[in-house]
Amino acid sequence: MVNKKKYFYNLYKNIKNKKAVVGVVGVGYVGIQLLLQFKKKNIKTIGFDRDKIKLDKLIKGISPFSYISDKKIRSLKNQSFYTEKYENISLCDVIIICLPTPIKKNTKPDLSAIENTLKKIKKFIKKGQLIILESTTYPGTTRDIIGNNLKKFKLGEDLFLSYSPERENPGSAVPFNKVNKITSGYSKNCSILSELLYKKIVNSVEVAGSLEEAEMTKLLENIYRSVNIGLVNELKMICLAMKIDINKIIKLASTKPFGFSAFYPGPGVGGHCIPIDPYYLYWRAKKFGQEAKFIKIAGEINIKTTQWTIKNIAKIISKNKTTKRKKVLILGLAYKKNIEDIRESAGIKILQSLSKMKFVVDFSDPHVDRNDSLFKKLVGRSKNIDINKNIKNYDCVVLVTDHDAFNYKMIIKFSKILIDTRNRIYRKDNFFRL
Ligand SMILES: NC(=O)c1ccc[n+]([C@@H]2O[C@H](COP(=O)([O-])OP(=O)(O)OC[C@H]3O[C@@H](n4cnc5c(N)ncnc54)[C@H](O)[C@@H]3O)[C@@H](O)[C@H]2O)c1
Secondary structure, eight states: OTTTTHHHHHHHHHHHTTOOOEEEEOOSHHHHHHHHHHHHTTOOEEEEOSOHHHHHHHHHTOOSSTTSOHHHHHHTTTTEEEESOGGGGGGOSEEEEOOOOOBOTTSOBOOHHHHHHHHHHGGGOOTTOEEEEOSOOOTTHIIIIIGGGGTTSOBTTTBEEEEOOOOOOTTOSSOGGGSOEEEOBSSHHHHHHHHHHHTTTSSOEEEOSSHHHHHHHHHHHHHHHHHHHHHHHHHHHHHHHTTOOHHHHHHHHTTOSSSOOOOOOOSOOOSSSTTTHHHHHHHHHHHTTOOOHHHHHHHHHHHHHHHHHHHHHHHHHHHSOOSSOOEEEEEOOSSSTTSOOOTTOHHHHHHHHHHHTTOEEEEEOSSOOOOSHHHHHHHTTOOBOOHHHHGGGOSEEEEOSOOTTSOHHHHHHHOSEEEESSSOOOOSSSEEEO
16 A cells, blocks of 8 residues: 555655755746746756757846846756756656647647657656646646556556646736645646645645646636626727727726626737637537637637727828828837737737838837847837937827836827827827727
8 A cells, every 4th residue: 555655655745845856847937937936945946948048048047037037037046957958857756837838820729839848758757756737728638638648657646647727927916926826636646746736835725626627717717808808898999989988987887896807908918828728718619519609709809909909090190191101109019018028919910010001110118128030020120219219200109018117207298199008198189098
């Protein structure tokens, strides 16, 4: 009996005594937070990534993330090391997978990062380890994609498998340990081990009844946001046509102490979660003969919101007819404030569409300071300009992402035409709220 449970007890003891080494595969927005949190508790970590430039920065103590200081990254030095070499997987007691889960052009799930990495790490996985998937995905992934690939082990006995969705919110003021963590397991022992692990870094851990329940919970959270953001943006468009300010309506409705949660309109959703994750369930539901209509409609409205914003910006700028090419300045390219993430960002789409309409478009974003070829391809000829010196040169200034670092007094004073898509600023003349 003792022998049969030896792997469980050894790992339990190591996690409890903070002797377990935690490997994090994919040191992105999610992975880096885990490394920082385990470091705080003096738990040794290894960060795995295939991006050599990122690894090099981390090794040198330079933060690849604008909202995480170099000092914090340097603080990891004694506790962590980074590598692209998967043989180091065998040094880990726990392996947490935080790889990207995007969608393909046809909106079907793209699990290639997880599948390809699994192929590479499989030979280094050994008995007595706990593998946790944190990437957002459809119910059934952990069991089907990871579990079925590890059949040479007795899952739940000599190898442990969990799914724990990540609730990381980059740039958020809420401390990581104050956000409840959900976890789950292939078996009871798997749940016990992952609960024990996460209790080291967060105050409260909820254990779901199965891997699929935990996977579905994350999707519910993101679909809830997608649908409600779609709803409020649709109402914004209706309100504007009726000359009603949606923001005032939200403020009034928020006085109700129950049954109403405020969502705020904007130029359209972005990031690696809201525009993508709902399609994981849409695709999976179809396999069960179900059509997820809310997901489909919300996705369409979220795309329409950005197109509507672009059309209205163009209309406002073009009102004042002159033969010269109008110059437009976009404030904020990141998909949300105070971070540098431009994945699926409305700002990029607005910039690209207005450029195609033959406006001269530049941008200003203190967080998005990139020099790589992918970024250059996305922004084309547009330049990241210093607004303190140049704002007066633009015919129209559009606030797309309301970073706190912007000097709003100066923006309000010196912009010729000012458009606000975030309800952040106001002025009397030559001002439009979209
Ligand atoms: N960003 C968020 O706020 C957030 C929040 C909750 C959940 N999630 C989910 O967490 C997962 C990771 O998201 P993220 O935002 O951290 O992604 P990310 O792109 O920031 O990080 C992923 C990292 O994995 C690396 N990578 C990609 N393919 C690899 C491979 N084959 N081998 C090794 N490394 C590889 C990349 O270089 C990158 O550093 C996704 O499923 C996402 O939906 C993200």
